[in-house]
Amino acid sequence: MRVNITVNGRPQQADDVWEGESLLYVLRERLGLPGSKNACEQGECGSCTVRLDGVPVCSCLVAAGQAEGREVVTVEGLADFAEERAGRGCAAGAPGACGTDPDTARRWQARPAPGSDAQLAPVQQAFIDAGAVQCGFCTPGLLVAADELLERTAEPSDADIREALSGNLCRCTGYEKILDAVRLAAARAAAPTAEQGA
Amino acid sequence: MDFLRPATWDEALAAKAEHPSAVPLAGGTDVMVEINFDHRRPAYLLDLGRIRDLEEWETGERTVRLGASVPYTRIMENLRAELPGLALAAHTVASPQIRNRGGVGGNLGTASPAGDAHPALLASGAEVEAESVRGRRMIPIDDFYRGVKRNALEPDELIRAVHIPKATGPQQFSKVGTRNAMVIAVCAFGLALHPDTRTVRTGIGSAAPTPVRATAAEEFLTAALDEAGLWESGGPLPPSLAREFGQLAAGACNPIDDVRGSAAYRRHAVGVMARRTLGWTWESYRGQERSAQCA
Numbered sequence: 315m316r317v318n319i320t321v322n323g324r325p326q327q328a329d330d331v332w333e334g335e336s337l338l339y340v341l342r343e344r345l346g347l348p349g350s351k352n353a354c355e356q357g358e359c360g361s362c363t364v365r366l367d368g369v370p371v372c373s374c375l376v377a378a379g380q381a382e383g384r385e386v387v388t389v390e391g392l393a394d395f396a397e398e399r400a401g402r403g404c405a406a407g408a409p410g411a412c413g414t415d416p417d418t419a420r421r422w423q424a425r426p427a428p429g430s431d432a433q434l435a436p437v438q439q440a441f442i443d444a445g446a447v448q449c450g451f452c453t454p455g456l457l458v459a460a461d462e463l464l465e466r467t468a469e470p471s472d473a474d475i476r477e478a479l480s481g482n483l484c485r486c487t488g489y490e491k492i493l494d495a496v497r498l499a500a501a502r503a504a505a506p507t508a509e510q511g512a
Numbered sequence: 513m514d515f516l517r518p519a520t521w522d523e524a525l526a527a528k529a530e531h532p533s534a535v536p537l538a539g540g541t542d543v544m545v546e547i548n549f550d551h552r553r554p555a556y557l558l559d560l561g562r563i564r565d566l567e568e569w570e571t572g573e574r575t576v577r578l579g580a581s582v583p584y585t586r587i588m589e590n591l592r593a594e595l596p597g598l599a600l601a602a603h604t605v606a607s608p609q610i611r612n613r614g615g616v617g618g619n620l621g622t623a624s625p626a627g628d629a630h631p632a633l634l635a636s637g638a639e640v641e642a643e644s645v646r647g648r649r650m651i652p653i654d655d656f657y658r659g660v661k662r663n664a665l666e667p668d669e670l671i672r673a674v675h676i677p678k679a680t681g682p683q684q685f686s687k688v689g690t691r692n693a694m695v696i697a698v699c700a701f702g703l704a705l706h707p708d709t710r711t712v713r714t715g716i717g718s719a720a721p722t723p724v725r726a727t728a729a730e731e732f733l734t735a736a737l738d739e740a741g742l743w744e745s746g747g748p749l750p751p752s753l754a755r756e757f758g759q760l761a762a763g764a765c766n767p768i769d770d771v772r773g774s775a776a777y778r779r780h781a782v783g784v785m786a787r788r789t790l791g792w793t794w795e796s797y798r799g800q801e802r803s804a805q806c807a
Contacts, residue, residue, distance in 0.1 A: 315515060333515040333557060334547045355548040357541055357610050358694055372609045375544040377537060379515045380561045459608070480693030481607020 317378045321345060322391025323398075326416070328378070337381045338362045338373035341388060346420050349389040349454045360482030363455035364388045365395075370462045372481075389454035390419045392461055396435035399465065437461045440499035441492070448486035456482045460496045470500055516558045521565065521643075524670060527558055529645040532667035534558040538566070538581045539613035541606070542622045566617070566672070576678060577641070580617025580671045587616075595676055597632035597683030597702050604628055604687050607694055617671045620656065623663040623722070630657070630723035631702030632685055634715030638676040644668040650675070657722035681705035682796035684789035687717070688773070688781045698773040701761065701785035705793050710734065710743050714786070719765040719778045729760035729786060746801035749794045754787045761786030 317328045317340060328344040336355075341347045341364070350373055351361035357372040364373045365387040373386075387395050434442070437460050447453050456479060463470055463478035470478070475496045484492060516534060518524035528534055534556035537543050546552035560566055566581035569591070576594050578587070584602035588611070592599040598616070605611050605628045619627040620640060633653050640651040642665055656664050665671070683704040689695030700717035712733045714726040736753050737743055762783030767775040 333513040334553070336544060336548065356545040357606065360607065360609060363609055369612045370609050371613050372541075374548060375540045375610075375613065377515070377540055377544060377547075377557065377559065379517060379557075380537070380540065380559055382517070477693075478608060481609045 315379065317382055319381045319383075320385045321347065321416075322387055322394065322419075324416075331378045333377075333379065335378045336374045337364070337366075337376040337378050337386070340378045340381075341373060341386070346416050347388055347390050349419075351451055351454055353451070357481075358483070359452070359455075360459065360479075361452050361455040363458045363482065365458060365462065370459050387458070389457050392438065392457055393433045393435045396437070396461060397433070435461060436502060437464060437496070437499045440502065441495045444491050444495035444498050446487060446491040446495035448484075452482060452484040452486075456484065456492060460492075460499070463496065464500055464503065468500065469504065470496065513554065514556045516556055517562060518558070518560070519562050521563050521672065524558065524560060524563060525643060525645050525668075527556075528670050529668045531556045531558075536560055536621060536670060538618050539583065539610075539615055541610050541614040542618060542624075560670075567615075571678070574677060575675045578616060578674045578676060580620075580673055581615045583613060583615050584611035594678045595632070595636070595683075596679050597635055597685050597704055598629060598676065600683070600685040601628045601632045601687075601700075601702065604685070604692075604695070604697075616674050620663060620671055620674070621665070623657055623661050625657075625660060625720060625722055626697045626700075626718040627723065628687065628697060628700065628717065631700050631715030631717045632683070632704075633674065633676065634723055634725050635683065635702040635704035635713045636676050636679070637713055638674050640664075640671060641673040641675060642666075642669045643672050644670070648672075654725070657724075660721045679704065680708040682793040682800070684793050686785040686789050688785070696772065699765075699767070699778040699781050699785070701782055701789055703786070703789040703793055705797055707743060707797065710738060712737070714761065716761070716764060716782055718772075719767040719782050721766065724764060724766075726761040726764035726782075726786065729757050729764060732760055733757050733790070746798045748798070749791065754790050757790055758783040758787035 315331050317331045319326050326345055328340050341350050350364055353359045353361045355374045357375045362373045363370055367384050441447055459482055467474055475493055516527045518527050535554040536558045538560045566579040568579045569582055570577045584605045587602040588599050616629045619629040638653045640656050642649055642651055651664050658664055685702045687700040688698040697718040699719040702715040704713050712730050714730055716724050762779045765779045765782050767778035769775050
């Protein structure tokens with residue numbers, strides 16, 4: 315069957331989708347967006363977390379057909395999504411101009427070439443600065459979940475952070491640096507000028 | 513496999529009548545796992561995601577009519593006052609991602625003895641609103657669970673809503689697992705005090721082939737509270753009474769040994785949870801009584 319989904323602000327179409335196929339499979343294998351990771355396929359690990367109409371979900375548990383006509387944000391679109399939310403983005407632009415097109419996303423490198431203007435969402439920068447990334451497999455899901463927490467709760471308590479990330483497993487870091495990263499992103503959002511001055 | 517996407521409830525009923533083997537799909541948190549792991553290859557998937565009124569609830573005078581697909585997150589956030597037992601249980605379901613998708617209709621459809629909503633539904637005395645093209649019927653929760661992952665639905669029926677009496681007294685939910693999140697219950701216990709009828713109801717999860725009530729424990733406690741005039745006096749609960757209640761609740765279990773826990777452990781833990789939840793709810797009831805008398 316054919317499935318139409320708006321992914322990271324751009325209308326996308328996938329053909330020959332099997333009826334039992336997950337949204338995660340469509341994103342990774344049909345739309346060329348491998349940022350959302352495939353690990354447990356049973357909603358235990360959170361590494362496939364995406365926003366579905368704004369709500370964080372495990373994309374491995376959403377049937378592709380259920381996402382028909384809906385909006386998905388993946389880690390590939392997180393920077394644009396955060397920028398748009400901050401009111402600096404391309405919200406006023408023409409439809410389709412917003413978001414990251416798949417060709418650009420496919421060319422993305424783990425380490426952008428020197429001089430590239432690759433932008434990160436604040437929560438992504440905080441993960442790097444806090445050393446919250448080790449093998450990196452859980453990172454996309456954690457970023458999407460953490461970003462949604464900070465959107466909802468500007469000054470999250472430690473309990474808020476732990477609960478918001480309780481569905482995302484990390485086997486490397488022991489979580490402490492991940493918690494640090496979320497605290498850092500929240501603190502930077504609360505005092506953006508102080509950070510710039512530092 | 514065919515993917516059926518009814519836009520309305522009537523279309524969904526017609527599709528289910530035409531294809532009784534169709535598997536209803538809402539949050540997908542059970543069904544998609546089975547498909548991902550090739551444990552299940554239904555001929556038809558019946559996606560209920562476009563039927564928006566399944567995600568709505570109505571608060572009436574005596575009951576809440578909870579749409580089958582209302583996500584656990586909404587229950588936690590919006591129905592804590594009316595349905596405290598279910599809201600507490602909803603908060604223990606898996607993770608935020610799962611709570612954003614899963615709902616009580618799916619828990620009932622799957623009818624796993626470990627489903628987190630069941631103890632609260634049993635303790636509050638809910639009714640399941642089931643419908644087919646032949647008509648609508650209300651199934652009392654006590655008659656709903658028929659075996660391991662079997663329920664009272666006919667092949668052409670779908671769950672539209674659950675009617676849950678609004679709390680008239682304190683309710684509690686307790687669950688044993690290895691951590692607070694992402695846990696399938698080793699066992700669970702729900703308790704509701706019903707001061708309006710001077711009764712107590714319970715629900716046990718994951719300690720028998722189906723979710724069950726601890727009827728002997730309920731009857732014992734109801735009689736004991738009545739005899740000692742404790743509903744009126746709001747007096748403290750004698751420890752011997754709480755102990756006996758716990759023992760009777762443990763006796764209502766018919767558990768198995770499995771990877772999550774042994775039968776003996778489950779029986780013991782249900783007894784402990786019954787005693788503790790009784791303590792919590794009774795103290796809360798006494799607090800309410802005292803403040804009512806002071807007012």
